[in-house]
Amino acid sequence: MASDLREAASPSSPLIAVEALTRHYRMGPQTVHALDDVTVTIRRGEFVAVMGPSGSGKSTFMNLLGCLDRPDAGHYRLDGQEVAGLTSDELAAVRNRAIGFVFQSFNLLPRQTALANVMLPMVYAGVGHAARAERALAALDSVGLRERAGHRPTQLSGGQQQRVAIARALVNAPLLLLADEPTGALDTATSREIMALFQRLNRRGITIVLVTHEPEVARFADRVLQFRDGRLIDDARQEPEVAA
Amino acid sequence: MTAWDAFRSALDSLRANPLRSALTMLGIVIGVAAVIAMVAVGAGARDQVLRQIASLGTNLIMVGQGSIARGGVKLGAGTAxxxxxxxxxxxxxxxxxxxxxxxxxxxxxxxxxxxxxxxxxxxxxxxxxxxxxxxxxxxxxxxxxxxxxxxxxxxxxxxxxxxxxxxxxxxxxxxxxxxxxxxxxxxxxxxxxxxxxxxxxxxxxxxxxxxxxxxxxxxxxxxxxxxxxxxxxxxxxxxxxxxxxxxxxxxxxxxxxxxxxxxDFWMRDLTEVSATRDASSRALSFLLAAVAAVSLLVGGIGIMNIMLVSVTERTREIGLRLAIGARRRDILVQFLIESTTLSLIGAAVGVAVGIGTAMVVAALAGWPTLIRLDSVVLAVVVSGLVGVFFGLYPARRAARLNPIEALRHE
Incomplete structure (x- = not known):
């Protein structure tokens, strides 16, 4: 699946092409337009912040980009491939190989070492046992935590835990890093460190889409999408502040 | 996800709650131990009887002098x-x-x-x-x-x-x-x-x-x-x-x-004796099977219960696994292997306890016991099936979770 995506890629084509994307929820007699006719294109190497108040549709947009949910209408082409019509197993493969997730609450397995946590996506990618540790160590190295590989999450600070989670998101070399409020559980200084890490990764070429409601976080991105009531109301490029 | 990965993960999660895992296994342990020990005692007794019957000789009919009746009074065997x-x-x-x-x-x-x-x-x-x-x-x-x-x-x-x-x-x-x-x-x-x-x-x-x-x-x-x-x-x-x-x-x-x-004679087929013994040991076997079935059923329900608790507790973990690329089948297999590991470890402990019990019975009561390999294999296989059967519902529930809701679960 992932190799198909990469073969289909041409440097000029957009990584994400979303067209009239719509998602409704039925709550009793009412229909909630969680996402209403959103069209947007994101190119490779962009660092995009998605902003909006709660209920604005930014989380729904994020879930659709992350292939965790399916749209009711519209198109979503990831790296040139239409993913709206894929089966559940095919979506799992896309999530596994093309997308890396970073969450507000880290979502590390508490009883596993940092290394084992980072190896987890490779378990589902069918990577052989021998290669797993090597690749996981390389990913931990890229977030500066190689020497903490044997530590459990409880032995790590919040910032370190989030960096382990970022290493986990990177380990299958995804096309896209999706971060949902990644600094929401961290203090200001640590948040800045994490944003500096995102900027470093972005400079190395990885596309990042980050959901946040904090303007202080969004200013490190080079493009900001504003959502309100399920609609995309603003799409602005900006000169990002350099975190470190 | 390979079976080995699933097995490692299963052991890990069982180690996370050692007391709970041990208590969950108890039903299976007792069931399997009871079966192994009772089959050992039964087989030992049966083996002894068969040896005694063989010592009588085989295919034998005994014919003896009967009684004679004089005026309605029947005298004892051998009087004629x-x-x-x-x-x-x-x-x-x-x-x-x-x-x-x-x-x-x-x-x-x-x-x-x-x-x-x-x-x-x-x-x-x-x-x-x-x-x-x-x-x-x-x-x-x-x-x-x-x-x-x-x-x-x-x-x-x-x-x-x-x-x-x-x-x-x-x-x-x-x-x-x-x-x-x-x-x-x-x-x-x-x-x-x-x-x-x-x-x-x-x-x-x-x-x-x-x-x-x-x-x-x-x-x-x-x-x-x-x-x-x-x-x-x-x-x-x-x-x-x-x-x-x-x-x-x-x-x-x-x-x-x-x-x-x-x-004016009596006749007895010596193999009738063995047939009677056979019938009574068959009745005993049915009783054993009933006891085993009940304890394995109870053990299985215990496993299902604890697996349901485990699925609820680990909803976020399941959400995460789905997000990073686990297919629903991977989640299903993971939880099935976990429940089966639970029941098989219970069966292994049960086999050990059962053999130990049989040995203690042999030593203390002086009864002959015979550990039957087929009873061990059957107990382990049935326990494994119990783990799969009672793990299926919780595992399906885990596999059907919506990843978005699972990730939001507190």
């Missing part, structure tokens, strides 16, 4: 002196499938050797009797046709008699006396142990049939050809019921019994 050596000969020649008929007389008496004496049972027999009842000779020789023909004053002693008369000494060639008749010991019988009724089969002495009739006072009575019992040995695979019917007809005819008149 109608059974004769000629009957034995007739059975051998006229009934198809008969290998050997061994006529015998028996008498309870004292045997004296030097200053020792011992109360035992004397059998007056022919060499065929030893064949039919599968007696072996441990020392010296058995009785020969010549001994019978010449009424030689020789005797073969059972192990119990040898122990009581000679202690550890060698009895061969020693003189003994029964009533006033001197006999020479020519052999010692191989050991048989107790029969199914708990009687000591080794407390016997064998003399030639002719010697017994000639030298034991009152033995010959009015009919010098009379015998107490005959053992009829059928060939392997013979229809024992049909043979009995044929023997009955023949003897009734020879004894000139009119229809409606009671038999």
């Amino acid at each position: 002196s109608s059974l004769t050596e000629d009957d034995a000969l007739a059975v051998l020649t006229d009934i198809p499938g008969v290998v050997v008929t061994a006529p015998s007389v028996r008498w309870g008496l004292q045997i004296v050797a030097g200053n020792q004496n011992w109360g035992t049972v004397l059998f007056g027999i022919t060499p065929d009797y030893m064949d039919a009842r599968d007696w072996s000779v441990a020392q010296g020789r058995g009785l020969s046709d010549e001994d019978v023909a010449q009424a030689n004053k020789v005797v073969v002693l059972g192990q119990t008699v040898v122990r009581n008369l000679f202690g550890g000494g060698d009895p061969i060639g020693e003189p003994v006396r029964v009533f006033s008749t001197p006999l020479t010991v020519i052999g010692v019988l191989g050991e048989k142990g107790q029969n199914t009724q708990g009687q000591d089969q080794d407390d016997v002495i064998f003399v030639p049939l002719s010697t017994a009739k000639r030298n034991i006072p009152g033995m010959a009575k009015s009919n010098p050809r009379f015998i107490h019992t005959m053992v009829v040995k059928m060939r392997d695979g013979a229809d024992m019921a049909e043979a009995q019917a044929e023997i009955r007809d023949l003897l009734r005819q020879r004894h000139r019994l009119i229809p409606g008149q009671d038999d």
